[in-house]
Amino acid sequence: MYEAFWKEAGERTAVVIPGWRGMSYFSDAGGLCWFLEPEFEREVRRLHRLVGNAAVDGYHLVVGTGATQLSQAAIYALSPADANHPIGVVSPAPYYSAYAPQTDLLLSGFYRWAGDANAMGGDSHIELVCSPNNPDGAIREAVLSSKPGKAIHDLVYYWPQYTPITGTAAHDIMLFTMSKITGHAGTRLGWALVKDLEVAKKMTYFVDRSTIGVSRDSQLRAAKILTLVSDAYDDDKDTRRLFDFAQRCMADRWQALRATVASTGMFSLPEETSGYCTFTKQIVPAYPAFAWLRCEKESVENCRELLRGHGVLAQGGELFGGDARCVRVNMLERDGVFDVLVQRLSSIE
Amino acid sequence: MYEAFWKEAGERTAVVIPGWRGMSYFSDAGGLCWFLEPEFEREVRRLHRLVGNAAVDGYHLVVGTGATQLSQAAIYALSPADANHPIGVVSPAPYYSAYAPQTDLLLSGFYRWAGDANAMGGDSHIELVCSPNNPDGAIREAVLSSKPGKAIHDLVYYWPQYTPITGTAAHDIMLFTMSKITGHAGTRLGWALVKDLEVAKKMTYFVDRSTIGVSRDSQLRAAKILTLVSDAYDDDKDTRRLFDFAQRCMADRWQALRATVASTGMFSLPEETSGYCTFTKQIVPAYPAFAWLRCEKESVENCRELLRGHGVLAQGGELFGGDARCVRVNMLERDGVFDVLVQRLSSIE
Known part of the structure; x- marks a missing residue:
């Protein structure tokens, strides 16, 4: 979806990395996160200050190979090393489908995926709080009465194109990723803002x-991309503003999808919410x-199957610990793919 | 150490990545390894054919965030999923010091670091075979009478600057990494050549x-770098040949180190070995x-401590499951660092 924006922005978006640059393992040998490129860190902090979505002062920045690696790193850091059995990792259903295999398949020595946080109690779990939530877009707070420091806030969608920025988040651990801001999923680059020094070290x-x-090439490229994003908002005359572009795209797509859903009469979507955005000031x-x-059709128990029969591929709700009557539709597909999706949905009777 | 080579090679070594390139998660959506850049794969296969160090025909290529991630992926792929307890992962001492924490700290559900392979028997372990070996440079074969498919060959140093290429390796799983070939450690890019389709899928x-x-930016950059490396050997007039340069550097450094060690009379090094190299044809x-x-001094039980007292930092032998009378000295440091090291060693009495 974002490709059009970057094509339009032209040659000035290119990063040039000479053969001798960034060869060493070390980006910042004396730093806490010694593989973090200083210019990438600078641009990340600058962007958060510009958007106002997360506190950066007093926070340590840890870079990772996408938010995926950082969520594992955060769970590792919060897991008690001396426990007799793995600590449970939970999130309220519907939850991001990748949380389960990330935790259970790879890292089951210290912790173990334990499923729906709504079915748990007490303070002996680590909770992944995804807000806005993948898959349903809900704004969330931690549901477990956890001890301080046992929640991980996955805020990868807390950017102005997806939701009004209603305040500066200041949780203990906050995860972000390039792919959901600028569309650069292939750079595999995320970061964590971490309050506690020992957690950041772990x-x-x-x-x-x-x-x-973490790839220094990705960090150098991302630094360049983020510089362009912020620069456009520092310059009153610059009209190539990423968040404006992305919000217009999202508005168009949601309008198209809601119109189609209303016309078929067979489906429902979460109600539209709105709020005052401190970034756009509206x-x-x-x-x-x-x-x-x-x-919503009584006779249909599996929405994914129904859609597949009409050439629409979507992930079924049960993957997210939720209802098989639901599916997750990706709103960030390329234009052509999204258009076909809406067209096919509209033909379902 | 390689930085001088790439600086000398100049501007033509630079990679240029426009803002819109490589944005998607997918590099090769229909491929087995869907995040592998086709041009990177092509250059990897070309380089192995040029050097003759490893078979590529009939092998699947899996890319990873360095050989580190791939060794974990390989252990995961070889671990029985239905075992009641984790399978042991071993390597003969002295072994690469990072094998232990990679396996034990992160991934202890399916497997567990079990230490020195020489102390084991039978066929119930996964063996990491590092050849030439880190830390001691030894040429190794698997020591356990393992079942087929239970050895992982870490061949990251099997390149002409480090050892004569004596044959085309054709093991089940072979690991390589950019950092040890061209010096690009910061790209965090490795690959595995894998014979079995199911193992490659896992x-x-x-x-x-x-x-x-895996970072697509790193793959695009590495493709460019490897193209230059191979091109120089295809063109008879090109004198900027990486392996020639690197071998000269290594020869100079080893000569300097051996001369110093001989002059102090206090230390010993593994004996120099040599062989016919099918790549250099000598x-x-x-x-x-x-x-x-x-x-070799009787009174010294900890070589690392002794060296530290003289301003020489090296990793102690016990980290590698070996003798504390030994240390591992990095021969790939920057020129200035290596020169100081030799100078300080020569002053020890």
């Missing part, structure tokens, strides 16, 4: 041991990155 | 779940990436 250790740091609707589409 | 799944693929000595330095 997360750094995890990334060190699992991949000996009341704006939320345009989640995914649509949590529910089939 | 390794791909591991990389998918742990980092959702008999050449091995120049390992690390020197396994042993203190």
Whole structure:
């Protein structure tokens, strides 16, 4: 979806990396996160200050190979090393489908995926709080009465194109990723803002041991991309503004999808919410990155199957610990793919 | 050490990545390893054919965030999923010090670091075979009478600057990494050549779940770098040949180190070995990436402590499951660092 924006922006978006640049393992040998490129860190902090979505002062920054690696690093850092059995990792259903295999398949020595947080109690779990939530776009707070420091906030969609920025988040651990801001999924680059020094050290250790740091090429490229994003808002005359572009795209797509859903009469979507956005300084609707589409027809028990029969591929609700009457529709597909999806949905009777 | 080569090679070594390139998660959506850039794969296969160090025909290529991630992926792929307890992972001492924390700290559900392979028997372990070996440069074969498919060959140093290429390796799983070939450690890019389709699929799944693929920026850059390396050998007049340069550097450094060690009379090094190299077509000595330095003075039980007292930092032998009278000296440091090291060693009495 974002490709059009970057093509339009032209040659000035290119990063040039000479053969001798960034060869060493170390980006910042004396730093806490020694594989973090200083210019990438600078641009990340600058962007958060510009948007106002997350506190950066007093926070340590840990870079990772996408938010995926960082969520594992955070769980590792919060897991008690001396426990007799693995600590449970939970999130309220519907939850991001990748949380389960990330935790259970790879890292089951210290912790174990335990499923729906709504079914748990007490303070002996680590909770992944995804807000806005993947797959349903809901704004969430931690549901477990956890001890301090046992929640991980996955805020990868807390950007102005997806939701009004209603305040500066200041949780203990906050995860972000390039792919959901600028569309650069292929750079595999995420970061964590971490309040506690010891937790930041443990997360750094995890990334060190699992991949000996993070691609410096990706960091150099991302620094360039983020510089362009912020620069456009510093210059009153610059009209090539990423969040404006992306919000218009999302608005158009949600309008098209809601119109189609209304016309078929067979499906429902979460109600549109809106709020005052401190970044755009206006009341704006939320345009989640995914649509949590529910089939309301009594006879249909599996929405994914129904859609597949009409050439629409979507992930079934049960993957997210939720209802099979729901599916997750990706709102960030390329234009052509999204148009076909809406067209095919509209033909279902 | 390689930085001088790439600086000398100049501007033509630069990679240029426009803002819109490589944005998607997918590099090759229909491929087995869907996050592998086709041009990177092409250059990797070309380089192995040029050097003749490893078979590529009939092998699947899986890319990873360094050989570190791939060794975990390979162990995961070889671990029985239905075992009641974790399978042991072993390597003969002295073994690469990072094998232990990579396996034990991160991934202890399915497997567990079990230490020195020489102390084991039977066929119930996974063996990491590092050849030439880190830390001591030894040429190794699997020591356990393992079942087929239970050895992982870590061949990251099997390149002409470090050892004569004596044959085309054709093991079940072979690991390589950019950092040890061209010096680009910061790209965090490795690959595995894998004979068995199911193992390659499992390794791909591991990389998918742990980092959702591998930086495409790193792959694009590495493709460019490897193209230059191979091109120089295709053109008879090109004198900027990486392996020639690197071998000269290694020869100079080993000569300097051996002369110093001989002059102090306090230390010993593994004996120099040599062999006919099918790549250079001459008999050449091995120049390992690390020197396994042993203190021969009776009164010294900890070589690392002794060296530290003289301003020489090296990793102690016990980290590698070996003797504390030994240390691992990095032969790939920057020129200035290496020169100081030799100078300080020569002053020890």
